[in-house]
Amino acid sequence: MQHLSIFPILIPLLFGAIMLLPPISRDITSQRISSVIGTLFLLICSALLLFQIDTSGTQLYALGGWQAPFGIVLVADRVSSLLVLLTSFLGFAVMLYAIAGKDKGGAYFHPLFMFQLMGINGAFLTGDIFNLFVFFEVLLIASYALLIHAGGKQKTQATVHYVILNLVGSSLFLFGLGILYGTLGTLNMADMAIKVGQLQGEDATLAKTGALLLLVVFGLKAAMLPMHFWLPKTYASASAPVAALFAIMTKVGLYSIFRVYTVIFGEHAGELENIATPWLWPLALLTITIGSIGVLASPSVRTLSANLVIVSSGSLLACAAINSVEATSAALYYMVHSTLASAALFLLADLITRQRGQAEDRFVKSRMFTQPKLIGFAFAIVALSLVGMPPFSGFVGKVMILQATQSSVQTMWVWPLILIGSLGALVTFSRAGTTLFWRHSGSTSNDAEPASKSEIAAIALLLLAAPILVIFGGAITEYTLQAATSLHDIQSSAYDLIPGVSR
Template sequence: MLQHLSILPVLLPLFTGALLLLPPFSGTIQRQRLLALLSAVLQVFVAFWLVYDIQTNGVTQYILGGWQPPFGIVLVADPLSSVMVALTTFLGLGALSYSTGSHDRAGGYFYPLFMFQIMGINGAFLTGDVFNLFVFFEVLLIASYALLVHGGGKQKTQATVHYVILNLVGSSVFLFGLGILYGTLGTLNIADMAQKISELSGSMAILAKIGGLLLLVVFGLKSAMLPLHFWLPKTYSSASAPVAAIFAVMTKVGIYSILRIHNVVFGDEAGELANIAQSWIWPLALLTIAIGTIGALASPGLKLLNANLVILSAGSLLVCAALQNEAATSAAVYYMVHSTLVAGGMFLLADMISRQRGKAEDRFVVAKGMDNPIFLGIFFAIAAIAIIGMPPFSGFIGKVMILQATQSAAEHVWVWPVLLLSSLGALIALSRAGTTLFWRKANQKQSDEKQVIHVGEWIGVVMLLIASPLLALFAGPMAELADSAAAFLHDPSLSVDALLTSPLVEGGR
């Protein structure tokens, strides 16, 4: 069983999605809910078991078909990929729990599509070669196209058209980049690419640089890096709540890919091509933070505000990628977990608030009072404090880790003011939002019909938002996990050499 552990996060959602399309599950929503939730719980258990196994026994390679690296398809479960898989499955469980309220009834095939989405995201984190990264990108994107329009509506359709066109262009650029890199290196296995990249010179090095920068464009699009961020606010704010929640991890796939490819393949050991992306990422990361902050301040509603805060968090993570040291990567891992769960929970909370404010929905205007102001207010405060980066929640720890990762005087001068001013901007935006939503009430008679919050919706919101104080409470063990992931990524003897030599190749561990 243990030898197959690293492929289970891909197989479980794949088989669950396939079963949900067949009788007897395809007939009733109740059976689909039960199977999907049971599978999601099992996926969380497997993912956390995988994290424990990697920390205890070391990195695992799963070699499909018996073709040894670098020639075959290989999945690599290391400290970084296992943490990201655990994050995805936990976020997925919270979003699925919330969907049991009413969102799963808005259209057909919600649960199968959701499972295929999870499968694509998990596969992207676990794959050991860049071509299969492209394959899993396409799987998660195809599922996301359908999930975006789930339930219909003009706004969703319009946002989906923009999203689909941009990602089709991104997929084409991805293929061009892969073709160039394969032509120059003769391999797309990440570890093998990292070994061969330093041997290139002259025109071949120039071609490989073009291929690497094309991949940066694709990953920048996925991670909402300026100027490729403009698709995100409208797309995320128009999606249904559970879909927007799982989309909170989508930008992290782009960040993860930048860390994985540009740290390992184009890192310090890449000779002429060392750190080719750093000079591009630096200004774009800082500008992404700035545009996310401005967008948050200008947002007319809570969903759009949260979408712009996702861009802000993406910029903060891109700063870690630009710093390109072990401390910064460790900070990025911790901050990815924090920001993903809080953003996912905030999208769910925004939907709850929207439904309780009548025609005003989530817009920052005077409206009728809410039916559950205490519960919603408490969790809005938790989310806001975590997003701003104030103590005692995880956002404070994550931002302190990022600030501490700066080493030179120039890094201090650029990173500290931008990051702290963005926190001030988030504080102003969220203070305005909370004041308007919870304190400014219209003088009108309350309706006798009250909005009932489904128990699954309660569980989903509590699961994701209570994670922030828990991440702060257990910051020590979580920081150790993040340090382990960063050490693996920055040590070529672990992230490159060990994956191409025995005993990993021979025994799979």
């Protein structure tokens, strides 16, 4: 079991590479079978990894036996293993939906899907900032191709904007890494956490510049205002499985903010202590605000889904700005909830589009659904969860965020925005539900495509998370609290156990 930490990276890499080879590459059925087996195997290994970390503690894996700070080290702790399991579960559910026919729109969907999972898992597991950049590029390259999957003018335009912005972000990432390496002499997170507190004068100023450049890059990935404008159009134009998988993409940027600005530039960083906090506070609140406005102005289910992702990013950024164990614990719980609920809404939007003819998923009068009870029930569950109504997970997540505020000033800013954002989502979902399910201009069309069994199973898996996160809320919140505590407690963290790194 000592190699379990690298399995979430190796499994999608190997399955993706195999599916590029003939005869599997020429047979869609073989690719589908391989993808389902691969994602299921990945899910099992991720669950075993989380169980092992929870019982035995953080696992460190030095690739090739090269020790830190010179070698590549993977760090599987409670935070990273939770997010790897989240990614694997999401990948398995989305793949079940894709094999119903959405994977036929273009070539190499299945290998690209696997490489995307590899990049995301690698970003969560790496203990080195340079390799964080490497895995960012892996997942971005795969996402470029997945976005254009099935073609179309709208997809091409959105992809061009997405690619250009991320290329700029990658350039800034390299500049930031170069500055930090020049001042610290290392890019291993554990080693950086030790050395950053020793910087003074010009070196501290240079390191601050590099750290703020990284904040810009992570903010771009996390859809933080003013770098959020790419997300609604990009996500709304993507095919349903791709958009659902992309629900985890902003969480990679958010995870990087929590990891880098807690472990490296946290309370122990001397002159660079908590340097991101003054920037995160206003940007987080403004992100919630602009996302809530976007929710109210959304003309379709897909656009609504994309804007809700922005709102969730703002809420998680607020947790990062609060910068406490309780806030990080709330962020981890809310991250799991928002990812799965948003992915379910993206998939549901595709079913709605298919059964409403030319009206698609827009909030306008149209013909009746082919499966009104099924879609209506699923829409109600995901709406109540995303709004934050009890007894679903969104309510628990938002209550945890509200309780994490530590001062009257924080409460004065965070509470109204979170609650008003929930009210805006409630108003929009009510308007959408009324229009979609009650306002009809004709009977059901005979050529409407009903949901297949695998599509229903995929959405059901994602929706089941809402009650399950509440039913097992005690154990889950205890886990997230332990994960948050280990992330903030640098003195006793597992980073001190890395050979070659000492204080």
